[in-house]
Amino acid sequence: MENKEIGVMCDDNRFELIEKYKQKLIKATNIETAKEEMKVLDSVLFRMWQMGWLDTLEEKDQNNEIKTKFKIGDKVWTIKKVNKYIKCPKCKDKGKELIGNIEYHCANCYGQGTVLTNELEWVVQKENPCEITRIKILLEKDRTEIVYLGGENIFIADYLG
Ligand SMILES: [Zn+2]
Numbered sequence: 001m002e003n004k005e006i007g008v009m010c011d012d013n014r015f016e017l018i019e020k021y022k023q024k025l026i027k028a029t030n031i032e033t034a035k036e037e038m039k040v041l042d043s044v045l046f047r048m049w050q051m052g053w054l055d056t057l058e059e060k061d062q063n064n065e066i067k068t069k070f071k072i073g074d075k076v077w078t079i080k081k082v083n084k085y086i087k088c089p090k091c092k093d094k095g096k097e098l099i100g101n102i103e104y105h106c107a108n109c110y111g112q113g114t115v116l117t118n119e120l121e122w123v124v125q126k127e128n129p130c131e132i133t134r135i136k137i138l139l140e141k142d143r144t145e146i147v148y149l150g151g152e153n154i155f156i157a158d159y160l161g
Contacts (some may be wrong), residue, residue, distance in 0.1 A: 017054040018045045068135055069158060070148050075129045084121040085114040 087093040088109035095113040105111035130151035138145040146158045
């Protein structure tokens with residue numbers, strides 16, 4: 001019996017919703033200067049809650065919320081495109097070759113063991129994680145652009161929709 005009552009109380013979001021939309025109204029209008037309206041505001045909002053209208057508003061609000069991948073304060077690692085090196089095919093990354101009994105620097109990789117290719121590859125810049133300090137959201141007609149900013153020159157763009 002007791003448990004059931006607690007359950008009902010927890011499910012009841014009326015006070016929370018009424019307070020939320022009361023504050024919204026006060027913020028967005030000059031209703032606070034109208035004493036007569038303020039007197040009935042709680043009961044009007046209660047009736048709206050009874051009609052289920054506040055739940056509808058709440059649903060709409062939640063749908064409008066933009067979910068960002070990162071939050072302010074999140075640490076992220078950035079990636080950059082760099083030239084791709086591969087193991088030297090001639091010396092198999094040893095950097096040396098034997099000619100007769102004499103060991104020479106590999107002529108193909110100049111003793112480096114790796115050679116540069118024409119390809120580019122993405123690498124994670126592990127040495128500098130960066131903290132996101134700002135998030136800019138640009139709403140457009142059919143897409144949303146989210147830009148995360150942090151550190152000195154960190155700029156990460158994400159497009160939704
Ligand atoms: Zn080599």
